[in-house]
Structures are given as C-alpha cells and as structure tokens.
Amino acid sequence: MVGAGFSMLDVSFTMLMLSFVIKKAARLAALLLMLSAVAFALVSLSPIDPVTAYVGADMLRVGPEQRARIAERWGLDDPPVERYLRWLGQVAQGDLGVSMIYRQPVIEVIGQRFLASLGLMGAAWLCSGVLGFALGVLAGGSAGSVFDRLVRWFAYVLASTPTFWLALLLLIVFSVELRWTPICCAMPAGIAPEDVTLAQRLHHLILPAATLSILGVANITLHTRQKLIAVLESDYALFARAQGETRWSLIRQHGLRNIALPAVTLQFASFSELFGGSVLAEQVFAYPGLGQAAVPAGLRGDVPLLLGIVLFSAVFVFTGNTLADLAYQLLDPRIRLAQLA
Amino acid sequence: MASVSLKRAPKRVVTFDVFNRRVRTLGMIAFSVAVLAVMMLLAQVLGVDGLQTRLDVRNQPPSWANPFGTDWLGRDMFTRTLQGLTISLRVGLIASALSAVLGLLVGLAAATLGGWVDAAITWLIDLFMSLPHMVALILIAFVFGGGVNGVIASVALTHWTGLARVIRAEVLQLKTADYVQLSARFGHSKMWIARHHLLPHLFPQFVVGLLLLFPHAILHEAGITFIGIGLSPHQPAVGVILSESMRHLSTGYWWLAVLPGLALLVMVKSFDALGENLRALLDPRTAQE
Amino acid sequence: MLSVRNLSITFAMYEAGLRRRAITPIAGLDLDVRAGELLGVIGASGSGKSLLAHAVLGILPSNASAAGQIWFKGELLTPARQEALRGKEIALIPQSVGFLDPLMRVGRQVRRAAQLSGASSPVEAQRRIFERYGLRPQDARLYPFQLSGGMARRVLVSTAAVGQASLIIADEPTPGLHPEVVAETLRHMRELADEGRAVLLITHDVGAALTVADRIAVFYAGTTVEVAPVADFQGDGAALRHPYTRALWRALPQNEFISLPGAQPTPDDLPAGCLFAPRCPLATAECRAARPELRPVRGGWARCIHVES
Numbered sequence: 001m002v003g004a005g006f007s008m009l010d011v012s013f014t015m016l017m018l019s020f021v022i023k024k025a026a027r028l029a030a031l032l033l034m035l036s037a038v039a040f041a042l043v044s045l046s047p048i049d050p051v052t053a054y055v056g057a058d059m060l061r062v063g064p065e066q067r068a069r070i071a072e073r074w075g076l077d078d079p080p081v082e083r084y085l086r087w088l089g090q091v092a093q094g095d096l097g098v099s100m101i102y103r104q105p106v107i108e109v110i111g112q113r114f115l116a117s118l119g120l121m122g123a124a125w126l127c128s129g130v131l132g133f134a135l136g137v138l139a140g141g142s143a144g145s146v147f148d149r150l151v152r153w154f155a156y157v158l159a160s161t162p163t164f165w166l167a168l169l170l171l172i173v174f175s176v177e178l179r180w181t182p183i184c185c186a187m188p189a190g191i192a193p194e195d196v197t198l199a200q201r202l203h204h205l206i207l208p209a210a211t212l213s214i215l216g217v218a219n220i221t222l223h224t225r226q227k228l229i230a231v232l233e234s235d236y237a238l239f240a241r242a243q244g245e246t247r248w249s250l251i252r253q254h255g256l257r258n259i260a261l262p263a264v265t266l267q268f269a270s271f272s273e274l275f276g277g278s279v280l281a282e283q284v285f286a287y288p289g290l291g292q293a294a295v296p297a298g299l300r301g302d303v304p305l306l307l308g309i310v311l312f313s314a315v316f317v318f319t320g321n322t323l324a325d326l327a328y329q330l331l332d333p334r335i336r337l338a339q340l341a
Numbered sequence: 342m343a344s345v346s347l348k349r350a351p352k353r354v355v356t357f358d359v360f361n362r363r364v365r366t367l368g369m370i371a372f373s374v375a376v377l378a379v380m381m382l383l384a385q386v387l388g389v390d391g392l393q394t395r396l397d398v399r400n401q402p403p404s405w406a407n408p409f410g411t412d413w414l415g416r417d418m419f420t421r422t423l424q425g426l427t428i429s430l431r432v433g434l435i436a437s438a439l440s441a442v443l444g445l446l447v448g449l450a451a452a453t454l455g456g457w458v459d460a461a462i463t464w465l466i467d468l469f470m471s472l473p474h475m476v477a478l479i480l481i482a483f484v485f486g487g488g489v490n491g492v493i494a495s496v497a498l499t500h501w502t503g504l505a506r507v508i509r510a511e512v513l514q515l516k517t518a519d520y521v522q523l524s525a526r527f528g529h530s531k532m533w534i535a536r537h538h539l540l541p542h543l544f545p546q547f548v549v550g551l552l553l554l555f556p557h558a559i560l561h562e563a564g565i566t567f568i569g570i571g572l573s574p575h576q577p578a579v580g581v582i583l584s585e586s587m588r589h590l591s592t593g594y595w596w597l598a599v600l601p602g603l604a605l606l607v608m609v610k611s612f613d614a615l616g617e618n619l620r621a622l623l624d625p626r627t628a629q630e
Numbered sequence: 631m632l633s634v635r636n637l638s639i640t641f642a643m644y645e646a647g648l649r650r651r652a653i654t655p656i657a658g659l660d661l662d663v664r665a666g667e668l669l670g671v672i673g674a675s676g677s678g679k680s681l682l683a684h685a686v687l688g689i690l691p692s693n694a695s696a697a698g699q700i701w702f703k704g705e706l707l708t709p710a711r712q713e714a715l716r717g718k719e720i721a722l723i724p725q726s727v728g729f730l731d732p733l734m735r736v737g738r739q740v741r742r743a744a745q746l747s748g749a750s751s752p753v754e755a756q757r758r759i760f761e762r763y764g765l766r767p768q769d770a771r772l773y774p775f776q777l778s779g780g781m782a783r784r785v786l787v788s789t790a791a792v793g794q795a796s797l798i799i800a801d802e803p804t805p806g807l808h809p810e811v812v813a814e815t816l817r818h819m820r821e822l823a824d825e826g827r828a829v830l831l832i833t834h835d836v837g838a839a840l841t842v843a844d845r846i847a848v849f850y851a852g853t854t855v856e857v858a859p860v861a862d863f864q865g866d867g868a869a870l871r872h873p874y875t876r877a878l879w880r881a882l883p884q885n886e887f888i889s890l891p892g893a894q895p896t897p898d899d900l901p902a903g904c905l906f907a908p909r910c911p912l913a914t915a916e917c918r919a920a921r922p923e924l925r926p927v928r929g930g931w932a933r934c935i936h937v938e939s
Contacts, residue, residue, distance in 0.1 A: 031467075031468070035472070038468065042481065042484045043483070043484060045484055046483055047486040048486055156610075159613070160556060160606055160609040160610040161606055162564065162567075162602060162609075163564065164583065165583060165598070165605065165606070168583065168587070168598040168599075168602065172599065176590060176595070177593075177595075235724070235726075235729045236731045236732070238684075238689060239729035241687075241716070242687050242716060242717065242722040243716065243717040243722070243742070243789065244716040244717025244718060244746040244747070246713075253742060254731045257733050261733075272472075272473045272474070273473070273474075275475070276473040276474045276476070279473075279475040280475065280564055280568065284587070291475070294475070294479055295479070295568045295570070298482060298483040298570050299483075299487075299568075306479070306483060313472060313476045314471045314472055316473075317472065333773045333775075334732065334733075337773070337776065
C-alpha cells in the first residue's frame with residue numbers, strides 16, 4: 001500500500017515537472033520572439049551603416065558597385081520587416097548568421113566564447129555564493145558586533161564599486177606589483193592552445209574570477225544576514241532555545257536549513273549581474289569570453305553577433321531564473337508537497 | 342473572559358534610539374552633500390590649468406603639488422579626475438533625470454490607464470529585465486551611434502523599470518485608498534485628485550527614486566565609457582581616464598588607475614548614501630525606526 | 631519544585647520622539663508549583679502569561695530585564711543555571727505548530743529535543759514517545775505544515791515529554807482547537823503531572839484549566855491576584871478569595887455568563903493602587919491608595935484588602 005502510494009507520487013511528480021518544463025519553454029519562446037523583434041527594430045534604427053562596419057578601414061578602397069554587391073549579398077537594402085522575418089527564419093533553424101568581425105558563424109563564436117566564460121562565471125558564481133553565504137551567516141549570527149558592522153560596511157562599499165576599477169586594482173596589486181598572476185588573457189602567449197596545461201588555465205582564471213566573486217559577494221552576504229536575523233527572531237528559534245539550543249547550535253540546526261533555499265535562489269537569480277560583470281572583467285583582463293566579444297560587436301557594429309549575444313544572454317538569464325524557480329519547487333517541502341497534494 | 346480583551350504585549354520591541362537614528366540620518370545626508378559639494382567646487386576652483394601638457398613633470402607619483410600624481414603628458418591627475426567626474430556627473434544627471442521621468446510617466450500610464458496598456462507595460466518591463474544590464478547598454482548605445490547621445494540614451498532607457506514599478510504600485514494603492522475614493526465621491530475632478538492626493542505622495546517617491554538611480558547611472562556610464570562604447574576620448578570622463586590608464590598598467594604607474602577610481606567610488610557612494618538616507622527619512626515605514 | 635517570588639519584567643522602549651520609556655508588563659508575580667502537581671495559570675491575553683514562561687526559561691528578549699527571584703528545586707536560578715536547565719530539567723510546550731521549524735521533519739525535531747535533554751538514544755526515545763501519543767512511525771517523516779490540529783498537539787507534547795524534564799511549562803496549549811483535541815491535550819497534561827512532574831498550564835481558558843488542575847493561580851495585569859485549590863471553584867464562587875477570580879468564575883457559560891465590564895489596564899498605564907480597583911465592585915479609597923500584598927487566605931493566597939484571612 002505504501003509502495004503503491006509512492007509510485008503514485010512519482011507519477012504525479014513527473015507530471016508536475018513536465019508541466020513546469022512546458023510552461024517555461026513556452027515562456028522562453030515568447031520572450032525570445034518579442035526580444036528578437038525589439039532588438040532587431042532597434043538595430044535597424046542605428047545610424048551606423050552595416051556595410052561600413054563590415055568593410056571597416058578598407059571603406060576608402062571600396063567602390064559604389066562593390067558596396068551595392070555587399071548590400072545585396074547581405075540583403076541590407078530590403079525592407080526591415082522582410083529582413084526580420086528572413087533573419088527570424090534562419091534563427092529558428094539555429095543559424096544566427098555570420099559574424100562580421102570574426103568571419104565565422106555567430107553560433108560558433110558564441111559557443112567557443114561562452115565555453116571560456118562559463119569557467120570564469122562558474123568559478124565566480126560558486127566562490128561568491130559560498131563566501132557570501134558564510135559571511136552572511138557569521139555576520140547575522142553575531143548581529144551588532146564589530147565583525148558584523150565590518151561585513152556590512154564592506155558589502156555596502158562593494159555595491160558602489162565599479163567592476164572594472166576593482167579588476168584594475170587586482171591587476172596592479174597581484175600582476176604588476178607582486179607578479180603572482182598573469183597580466184592578461186586566458187593562457188600564456190606563444191603556446192599552442194592544445195599544449196596549455198590546466199594549471200596554466202587556472203592561473204589565468206584567478207584574477208578575473210576573483211573580481212566577479214568579490215562583487216558578487218555583497219548581495220548574497222547582506223541577504224543571508226538579513227534572513228538569518230529574521231530566522232533567529234522567529235517563534236521556532238525561540239522554542240529551539242527553550243529546548244536548550246545555544247546561538248550557534250541553533251544556527252546549525254535551524255538557521256542554515258531555513259536560509260539556504262533563499263540564498264540558492266538569489267544566487268541563481270544573479271545570472272544577469274554575473275553576465276554584465278563578465279563583460280567588464282573580461283575586457284580588463286583581455287579574457288577571450290563572450291563578454292569580451294560583446295564589446296567589439298557593439299563598437300564596430302557587428303549586428304549578427306550583437307543580436308546573437310542579446311538573444312543568448314537572455315536565454316542565460318532566463319535559465320538562471322528558471323533554476324531559481326526549480327530550486328523552490330524541488331527543495332521546499334511546503335511547495336513540493338502542497339503541489340503534489 | 343471575552344470581556345477582558347487586550348492586545349498582547351508586542352513580542353519584539355524596538356530597541357534603538359529614534360532620536361539618534363534621525364540625527365544620524367540627517368548627518369549622513371549633510372555629509373554626503375558636503376562631499377559632493379567639495380568635489381564640484383574644487384573642480385570649479387582648480388579650473389583647467391592642470392590639464393596643460395608639461396613634459397618636465399611626466400609620470401610623477403602623488404605629491405603635495407599633484408595629489409593624484411601626473412600622467413604621461415605631465416597633466417595633473419587630480420584636475421583630470423575632478424573634471425572627469427564633473428563630466429560623468431553631468432551625463433549621469435541628464436540620463437537619470439530622463440530615466441526617472443520615463444519611469445514616472447510609464448508607471449503613471451500603467452496605473453491610470455490600466456487594461457492592455459498596463460499589460461503591455463508590465464510585459465515591456467519584463468522584457469527589459471530579461472537582458473543583463475551591460476548587454477542592454479551596449480545594444481542601445483550602438484543603436485544611438487555611441488557618443489554622448491548613446492550613453493545618455495542607453496543609461497536612460499535601461500534604468501527606468503524599477504521606478505516605474507514603484508510608481509505603478511503606489512498609484513494603484515492610492516487609487517483604492519479611502520480618502521481618495523471619498524474625494525471622488527465629493528465630486529472632485531480627476532485632475533483635482535491627482536494634484537491634491539497623488540502628487541504629494543508621488544513626489545517624494547520620485548525624488549528618492551531619482552537619487553537612487555543616480556549612482557547606478559554614473560557607474561554604468563563609466564562602465565560603457567570604459568569599454569569604449571560611451572564617451573569619446575575627447576570628453577575625458579572618468580571612464581576614459583581609467584581606460585587610458587590600462588595602457589600604463591604594466592609600467593607601475595598605479596596612481597593613474599587607483600586614485601581616479603577611488604574618487605569615482607567616493608562620489609557614487611555619496612550619492613547612494615544620500616538617496617538611502619533620504620528614503621529612510623521620507624518613508625513613513627522606516628522613518629519611525 | 632518551582633517558586634516564583636515577586637517577579638517583575640521590564641522592557642526598555644524608545645518611543646517615536648525622544649523619550650525613553652520603561653514598561654512593566656509583569657510586576658509582583660508569585661506562584662509555587664510542586665512535583666506531581668498541575669498548576670493552572672489563568673489570565674486574560676496581555677496579562678503577561680507567556681512572559682512568565684520565558685522568564686523561567688531565561689529566554690526573554692534582550693531588551694527585557696527581570697527582577698525578583700525564581701527558585702527551582704531549592705536553588706536560586708541565574709542565567710547560567712537556566713541555560714543548563716533548559717530542555718533538560720525544564721521543558722516548554724508552545725502554543726502552536728508555528729513554533730516548529732517549518733523545514734524540518736517532525737521526527738527529527740523530536741529526536742533533537744531528546745538529544746538536547748540528554749537521552750542516550752534519541753531515535754529510540756522518539757519512537758517510544760510517538761507510540762505513547764498515538765503517532766504512527768511514518769508520521770515522523772511529515773513536515774509541520776502537514777500535521778492536522780490534533781497531530782500537531784501530540785507532536786508538541788512529545789517534544790517536551792520525550793526528555794526527563796521535571797518541570798513542564800505549557801504555554802496556551804489549547805488555542806482554538808476542536809473540543810476533542812482540547813480534552814485530549816488536557817488529559818496529556820494531567821498524565822505528565824501524574825508521572826510526578828510539575829506542570830504549569832498557562833491558559834486563558836478558565837473552564838479548561840479547571841477540569842485538570844490541582845490549583846489555580848489567577849493573573850491580572852501581570853500580577854498574581856489569587857491562588858486557590860480547584861475545589862474552591864464551585865457554586866456561586868463564595869469560597870473564592872479575590873473579586874476578579876469570582877468575576878471570572880461567574881463569566882463562565884455554565885454559570886451566570888456575565889462578563890465583567892471594562893478592560894484590564896495596559897502595562898504603560900497602570901493605576902497607582904490595586905490594579906483591579908478600577909473595575910472592582912468592592913473598591914474603596916484605600917484600594918486606590920496602595921497596592922495590596924499577596925497574603926495567605928483560607929488555604930490559598932489573595933491580593934485583596936477586603937478578604938478576611
């Protein structure tokens with residue numbers, strides 16, 4: 001009987017997840033459709049001539065006929081709606097066009113670059129999450145103490161700190177003065193990519209990841225601290241103290257359990273800031289990630305790449321928010337079991 | 342027992358001193374204003390004399406004569422930083438004012454027109470939130486062809502969403518408030534109600550919203566200027582100064598990057614403190630804390 | 631087992647404005663409870679009943695200060711002593727399921743209580759206590775929000791009874807419950823006393839307290855106005871000592887069902903003399919001049935100058 005009950009539970013759980021996935025997929029599709037329309041419309045309004053952008057410095061040597069040929073090849077003179085629909089059709093088939101700067105398909109550029117960014121953002125995401133959570137717990141557990149004040153002050157100052165300046169500071173201290181870390185890039189110069197060791201890659205990852213981690217810490221620290229203080233003031237914390245829990249054993253038994261989920265959710269929801277931060281950090285460290293590719297795409301008018309990055313970053317942020325939702329659905333028994341019932 | 346009903350004693354009791362708190366809030370506001378005023382005044386007083394190229398004092402570390410050192414052309418970095426901050430401040434001010442007005446109008450439209458307008462605006466806000474700030478900034482700056490217009494447009498168009506939401510929620514709440522309903526029943530026109538009941542509530546929200554937008558606007562302006570999409574090198578904003586300092590990083594001229602960035606941080610933090618404290622003062626929920 | 635002598639609790643408050651103010655929700659509170667005895671502590675909401683429980687356990691909020699003496703097993707309690715006794719010698723049964731960790735399975739919470747009370751095998755202790763209170767083994771896997779009202783009561787009693795505490799303080803354990811559940815919970819309280827533990831049953835439900843208590847202590851505005859054997863609550867209440875107690879007795883539905891007009895004074899606006907004087911039919915100028923002492927009256931205690939000893 002109990003066994004049957006559990007398998008029933010499994011079935012309804014699968015159904016629940018299925019409907020969750022379908023709902024989210026529909027939302028993502030709608031979002032991308034709208035975003036692509038808005039982004040495409042915006043880009044069409046730009047005064048920067050895509051042919052000029054494509055040809056770049058060679059513009060002087062390009063005659064009017066050649067210009068017309070390029071425009072025709074890219075279909076640049078067609079009405080915007082027609083161009084949009086054509087582009088959308090290609091996008092639907094997974095073809096984001098060819099990057100004018102890198103002279104290779106946008107999807108490949110994004111793929112390669114994102115892989116590099118993924119390591120950077122993943123490391124920063126984990127570090128800032130763990131460190132921020134720990135700091136938040138220690139500060140909240142000792143609320144009002146000197147340590148707590150220090151942590152809060154630190155977090156508030158970080159919130160006003162320009163990302164790129166922090167990156168420059170770290171570079172000056174650790175790469176220029178102490179010479180502990182490399183000054184740029186994702187690997188040593190003059191070595192074939194396949195010969196680069198993991199240690200070398202990590203060595204190049206440290207500073208960019210540290211920059212993003214330090215900036216990411218502020219938010220999660222303040223949030224965790226606030227949540228922990230609220231938990232410590234709750235009725236169940238009072239009852240736990242009546243049962244003989246001391247402050248830190250109370251935090252271990254009940255505090256962490258009750259603040260972990262909001263912290264995880266917040267961390268997933270921070271994908272947007274993470275991506276934004278990586279654009280600046282990668283620029284300073286000349287780290288060949290997706291963020292670094294976004295800069296020349298905007299600067300030199302590489303429209304296909306720019307649109308590709310716009311769509312991709314939206315998917316990235318959406319993924320973070322969806323994971324945050326999913327964390328609640330799966331980890332909070334009140335939501336999980338209430339929905340099954 | 343039913344007759345003996347009393348409120349329970351409050352479980353959590355407020356323990357901090359309101360008086361001290363309010364004095365501290367006012368003190369923080371005064372201090373922030375003073376810091377910003379000194380920065381702006383110094384920029385005026387110092388003028389542009391320090392921007393002259395002086396090849397005899399190139400790359401000097403900080404000293405009494407040049408508190409922020411000098412650059413590769415012998416220009417005084419302190420003067421450059423202050424001038425740069427003034428430019429950033431001006432651009433940030435225009436951008437955040439535009440953004441705040443946009444947020445106000447959009448929020449008002451959503452709340453008062455309702456229906457599909459509200460739905461469309463909510464959807465538009467979601468659309469804006471779906472992109473990382475930096476990507477949206479780059480996209481819009483590109484659309485406006487970069488430069489000052491690009492910076493102002495991109496910062497203005499990416500920062501209005503938060504205030505629009507606040508204004509929308511506030512108006513929706515006010516619309517259902519008893520005294521507003523009563524006022525309508527007394528036959529007061531919509532405009533009369535808007536002027537006498539809505540504006541006095543929205544104005545503080547708007548001012549605080551504007552002030553809190555400001556630090557973000559400056560940070561983002563500096564950010565996209567730094568990566569080269571914003572202000573051009575002919576408008577030496579802080580972002581430009583820091584971007585240029587990158588080229589001299591490996592030479593050990595640390596002051597080129599450290600001190601202007603620090604000044605930027607102080608300015609941003611001052612505005613942030615100003616906005617937060619003003620909000621604490623104006624918001625009836627926190628004003629009593 | 632437990633003696634509370636002249637307990638008062640003061641909160642430091644800061645008002646909107648500049649003044650600092652102290653409010654004293656509990657002043658002049660006295661009571662005794664013996665091993666094997668169930669003392670019903672009754673009083674209206676706001677009479678400081680919950681604060682009494684927190685004061686005995688030493689878990690008052692940080693801005694509260696307690697004065698007076700609390701003796702436990704002949705020993706004067708200090709904060710350090712209270713910390714050592716909490717959960718081991720003194721256990722609390724809270725008001726509602728809201729006092730359980732919402733994200734922890736209830737079995738684990740009972741095991742943790744057992745562990746804190748010093749049980750050698752928390753798992754075994756939890757299994758036994760669940761059996762005793764008619765909870766199924768699989769109920770241990772439930773989260774607090776999944777519990778029915780009756781199950782929640784049994785789990786809450788389990789957390790206190792799982793250890794060997796010799797004093798159990800039940801703070802309003804029967805709020806808004808189904809009559810059957812109320813009766814069951816009260817029976818559990820009685821059983822705990824019959825095992826030889828001292829039980830403080832803090833409640834505003836006079837009728838419920840009378841069905842199981844040995845003696846009743848009556849609170850009014852943070853002070854003990856009377857302590858009486860439960861047998862004195864009968865007939866027209868002539869055996870009772872304090873006019874407030876008599877008013878409570880008469881207000882019960884099975885009696886005259888007449889409630890006393892007026893309201894209990896708030897802690898920040900206490901009368902100078904007897905706290906009950908503003909509503910008392912017997913009040914005289916003398917009552918309004920000074921607070922009466924608690925004195926022994928006919929095998930009980932009363933804080934009234936009009937009652938003959």
